[in-house]
Amino acid sequence: MKLSKRIQEMQHSPIRKFYVYSNEAKKQGKKVYQLNIGQPDIKTPKAFMEAVRAYDEKVLAYAPSEGIPELIDAIRGYYARYGMNYDRGNVLITNGGSEALTFIMTAILDSGDEVIVPEPYYTNYTTFIGFSDGKVVPLTTKAEEGYHYAKKEAIEALITPRTRAMVFVNPGNPTGSVLTRDEMRMICDLAKKHDFFIIADEVYREFIYDNGEMTSFGQYEDVADRVIIVDSVSKRFSACGARIGSIVTKNEELYSNLLKLAQGRLCCPTIDQVGSVALYNLDPSYFNEIKAEYERRRNVVYDELCKIEGLVCEKPSGAFYITAKLPVENAEEFLIWMLTEFDDNGETVMFAPAEGFYGTPGLGRSEMRIAYVLNEKDMVRGVELIRLGLEAYNKR
Amino acid sequence: MKLSKRIQEMQHSPIRKFYVYSNEAKKQGKKVYQLNIGQPDIKTPKAFMEAVRAYDEKVLAYAPSEGIPELIDAIRGYYARYGMNYDRGNVLITNGGSEALTFIMTAILDSGDEVIVPEPYYTNYTTFIGFSDGKVVPLTTKAEEGYHYAKKEAIEALITPRTRAMVFVNPGNPTGSVLTRDEMRMICDLAKKHDFFIIADEVYREFIYDNGEMTSFGQYEDVADRVIIVDSVSKRFSACGARIGSIVTKNEELYSNLLKLAQGRLCCPTIDQVGSVALYNLDPSYFNEIKAEYERRRNVVYDELCKIEGLVCEKPSGAFYITAKLPVENAEEFLIWMLTEFDDNGETVMFAPAEGFYGTPGLGRSEMRIAYVLNEKDMVRGVELIRLGLEAYNKR
CATH class of the missing domain: 3.40.640.10 (Type I PLP-dependent aspartate aminotransferase-like (Major domain))
Structure with missing residues (x-):
């Protein structure tokens, strides 16, 4: 039985397709900092x-x-x-x-x-x-x-x-x-x-x-x-x-x-x-604390990203994402390497390679998105792991 | 701004479009037996x-x-x-x-x-x-x-x-x-x-x-x-x-x-x-009582429908619907009349005209669907109202 052309041309989620690697990493006992999806850790009211x-x-x-x-x-x-x-x-x-x-x-x-x-x-x-x-x-x-x-x-x-x-x-x-x-x-x-x-x-x-x-x-x-x-x-x-x-x-x-x-x-x-x-119906003051929390996270993430040599990114003003260009040719390959080959004290990190966010073929290949949906300490460690990973990756 | 042809060719729900009349009937103080949609009155477990x-x-x-x-x-x-x-x-x-x-x-x-x-x-x-x-x-x-x-x-x-x-x-x-x-x-x-x-x-x-x-x-x-x-x-x-x-x-x-x-x-x-x-995870015995209840309703509804002169329908074997051909030319017009002109002791009834259930133009115009989603007594009364309505409608 034929399936429709329409469905065959659609892609599987470019974010979710890396789960097979992160699941494998977790099975091996690695801790994986999940900076890849927009699932906040903020408590639901x-x-x-x-x-x-x-x-x-x-x-x-x-x-x-x-x-x-x-x-x-x-x-x-x-x-x-x-x-x-x-x-x-x-x-x-x-x-x-x-x-x-x-x-x-x-x-x-x-x-x-x-x-x-x-x-x-x-x-x-x-x-x-x-x-x-x-x-x-x-x-x-x-x-x-x-x-x-x-x-x-x-x-x-x-x-x-x-x-x-x-x-x-x-x-x-x-x-x-x-x-x-x-x-x-x-x-x-x-x-x-x-x-x-x-x-x-x-x-x-x-x-x-x-x-x-x-x-x-x-x-x-x-x-x-x-x-x-x-x-x-x-x-x-x-x-x-x-x-x-x-x-x-x-x-x-x-x-x-x-x-x-x-x-x-x-x-x-x-x-x-x-x-x-x-x-x-919550009082609008609810947002003050949440916003302050995200802003703190953005600041530490941005500061930590700035320590990465060759990374290109400007400080974003809203939402809870940062997209940045990494000093690698292919961010997908780097991510898979991070999940399968790399760890620092048993820890590694998952981000979203940005190529899937582009409609123009070939663009975004060296870029990544991270969502600052974890607490400050974990976010800093997550970005540090990207930095340590890049240093090791580019020295291979 | 243009809307798509696709959306313009779609219909509004042929069941829901009669709510304007039933709401009006209710405003006038009429009780309306709702036999038109498949919303059961059975309690959720x-x-x-x-x-x-x-x-x-x-x-x-x-x-x-x-x-x-x-x-x-x-x-x-x-x-x-x-x-x-x-x-x-x-x-x-x-x-x-x-x-x-x-x-x-x-x-x-x-x-x-x-x-x-x-x-x-x-x-x-x-x-x-x-x-x-x-x-x-x-x-x-x-x-x-x-x-x-x-x-x-x-x-x-x-x-x-x-x-x-x-x-x-x-x-x-x-x-x-x-x-x-x-x-x-x-x-x-x-x-x-x-x-x-x-x-x-x-x-x-x-x-x-x-x-x-x-x-x-x-x-x-x-x-x-x-x-x-x-x-x-x-x-x-x-x-x-x-x-x-x-x-x-x-x-x-x-x-x-x-x-x-x-x-x-x-x-x-x-x-x-x-x-x-x-x-x-409910025990399958849960269905015994529900099924028995629907079967009793089907029986009384069918018996009551059989009292309507000129109505065509066979006894259905499953689900909780009966579709039947009414002794009228246009079931939609009859329904609107039932909601706007008719009552028996302040009561009337709503069913679903079946023309909207046909893809072939012109078919089903004199047919209706009723859902036996109310208790036996209400179902009997609902069908009785259809019978009384038909008698009055065809005598006009």
Whole structure:
């Protein structure tokens, strides 16, 4: 029996494919510092499970396809605290940010339609866009320029009659870069001029450092009909396993069509929505401590990275990732060597080789992403292991 | 901004679109018996929430993309009790049966590929198949023949070089029809001869009446590489809000490709998986009482339907639905009239007009589906209301 061309062209997760090596390393008794995925060690607020435990309906019934009203209202309240006002009919609850993005791409892309995505990018965008036979048009950025992508000329050079949208993960995964207000204004003007959607993946919204200001594409009223905000409890509240995301849009025609997809999968899990109500109702002061913790980690990681000779990277301003160019030709080969050949006092480290984050073939081969999702001490040790590994690797 | 043709061609849920009328009826103080959707009133086993409440991890982390091993093993144990043996690598946990079907269609269909689906069919199949630009090829059945579809000649007449699969909801939604072992054997032989996949949607597996035997396409070893079983806790354990489904297949190439899609959406909700472990570990005797309850309901519903002059329907053998032809030209118009114009002592009833369950234009216009998801007394009253309504409607 034949499988579809579409599925055969899709890749297995470029992050997860190295698990076979790290599992082997662990079997051999090595300690492996996992800096490769965005699974924070920050405790999930107790309010989540407290709300879940209090759930006491006799029948665990389908929820409304668009989400339970309590959660929609809690999310509206959260946005209202940032001066962004939405109606109930603007918020659609989804199975994580992943489903949100799949729905959006299905709603706006026919086969061959194009989406401009700054590269390196969160690798699953290829899958989300591939579902609809759409085409990722990468906007290339460089380690040497801090992965800065908000350049008007570079964006306009990629726009074609098939351009339907541009994606902004802001603050960025995997680079941690953050847009300024001026840059966002420029992007909104481009979207109006060339008539495309702005897909604003803002799941790291609160994680902006150096006293930077939290922003959102939802704050630009003149493009409200073309802004589609993707959101999630995963990173914001360290609740990745809840799988509760949302789409927020003031475009009524889009919302109505997205609802068809939501009805097709009936609903999102009821008790996770109940738990997420408690998360969105947390006092905003909750973020102060979390943000301070991530900022400390970023600082020590960056300082430690700077000790590595030949490494190229700028200090990122948000999210909890740093992407950097290593003094090796091939970061995948180096990672496999780190897991199979290297240890320092029985310890080694896992990072995400960045080639999989690029759409342009051949780019990113010497780059890596690390997620600062462990405590300061472990992060410092993890980066130290990369440094020690590089010294040994390049001396072979 | 343009939306995709694909999304614009999709329909809103044909079941849910009548809520505006039932909500209005309720506002006017009418009691509405909801026989329209498959949301059972059977209590969810307490084991589910007990397991969820006992969950005590500090960080609600991502689960493995393929599902937590405890749930995969619990599902394997459940199948083993029916003599069906699967490895861990044969079971993929999904966000309900809906995601299972979307994944399967994505994995086997390119644009224009065909799937034969007996009609009337669960309406969301159009959405699942539409995601991949596939084509539903309906195999028409009739109320007069008890919606029987296992006819070799009729099936073979629909097979083309683009046929990739045939779908069997067995026991059936919306008809309640059940395949015999001989019919399943014939279908397996056809699948081998014409090289297509058997998509076995068996979410109502235990709900077979009149001492009928539980069967599964998973019991036919000679077609193990082409059988894809879709399963779910929703109906089996009255846990629709958990959104935990699964795909079971011994086709390793298919599984490996489905895993790409699973990795794209990262994972299913962790605590719902934890709760579902407890469901699948329930003693099989759990089903005896549930089955007996549904069988009693089916009997009273069927007896009550038989009192309606001009109604055409055969007694179904499984699931918890009955589809019947009403003595009206247009069941949608009749339903809207029932909700807006009719009441008997302040009470009326909602069913699902069956036209939306047909892929062939014009068919099913006078048919309805009712789900026997309320207690016996309410079911009898609901069908009585349909009878009283019909008498008044046809006298206008």
